Amino acid sequence: MTGLPDLQAIAIFAHIVERRGIAAAAAELGLSTPTVSKALARLEDRLGTRLFNRTSRRLVLTEAGQRLAERAIRLLADAEAAEAALREDAATPQGPVRLGAPMSFGVMQVAPLLPAFLARYPRVSVDLHLSDARVDLIADGFDAVLRIGALADSSLMVRRLAAIPRLTVAAPAYLRQRGRPRHPQDLQAHDCITYAYQGQRAWLFEREAGEAVAVTPKGRLTVNNGTAMLPALLAGSGIAQLPLFIIEAALADGRLEPVLTDWRLRDTGLHLLTAPGHPQPARVRVLADFLAEHLARRG
Secondary structure (H helix, E strand, O other), X not given: OOOOOOHHHHHHHHHHHHHOOHHHHHHHHXXXXXXXXXXXXXXXXXXXXXXXXXXXXXXXXXXHHHHHHHHHHHHHHHHHHHHHHHHHHHHOOOEEEEEEEOHHHHHHHHHHHHHHHHHHOOOEEEEEEEOOOOOOOOOOOOOEEEEEOOOOOOOOEEEEEEEEOEEEEEOHHHHHHHOOOOXXXXXXXXXXXXXXXXXXXXXXXXXXXXXXXXXOOOOOEEEOOOHHHHHHHHOOOOEEXXXXXXXXXXXXXXXXXXOOOOOEOOOEEEEEEEOOOOOOOHHHHHHHHHHHHHHHHHO
C-alpha cells in the first residue's frame, strides 16, 4: 500500500487499547463514539485485517491487533512526548538562539549585554554572528537578526528597537587643511570616506525649513565596516558619516568634530527581524524583549 500511514487512526486505536473500549476512548479524546468506530474501521480496511474481535460486552485484540498495539502505544507515547517537549520549549526560555548583528554594533552594543542576559536566562544559549554583510535570516538559519538602516519589503517580522543617530564628522587636522564645508554641496570638493555596503548611495541632508540636499560622496577610501573608518578619519584623511555609537568617544575628547551642523541627517532605525508566524519560541521572545529594553535606552 502506498501513501502515508493513517497516524490519526493508529493513535485512536492505541487509545482504544489503553482504555479497553471504544466509548471510553471516545470520552478521553473528546470525540463521538461513531467517530472513533469509523477510525477503527478505516484502519482495519487499510490494513486488510481485523484488529479486534467484538463481543456484545467487550473488545478482544486479535493476533494482528496485538502485534500492532505495542507499536501503536509506543508511537503515541513518542508523539505525545515530542509535543510536550515542543510546548515546553515554546513556553519556557531554553535552548539556543542564533543571532546575527552588524559587526561594530554587535561588538560595541550587543556583546556587552549578553552576560546579563545569560545570567537572567540560564537555560538559554546565544550563538552570536557578526557581519556587516546582509544575511538571509531564513536561508542562513538565524532565529533573529539585528539590522541597521532601511529595510526592503519582505515577509519577515520586523520590530523597531531604537533610533541610531548619525553625524557627519572630520578630524580637526583635516578641517584646518581643507577647510570646513558650509553647505552639503561643498562636499563635492572634499575627500569622503564611504561605506561599501551603501554603494553609490547619496548622503541626504535636511533643514528645518524643509530644504533637502542629496550629495553623492567621493573619495579614495571605501570600507565595509564603520569602525574601520576611524583610523583614516582620525588621521585627517577625509569626512565621513557614522553612527553616534562609533564616534561618541572621539567627539567627546575632540579628536573628531561634527560638520554641517545646521543640517541634520535622518536617524537610522535599529530593527530586529524574526521569521514570520506566531508564536515565537520563548527563547527568541525573551532575547528580543531584552534587547529592546536595553538598546532603546542607548538609541
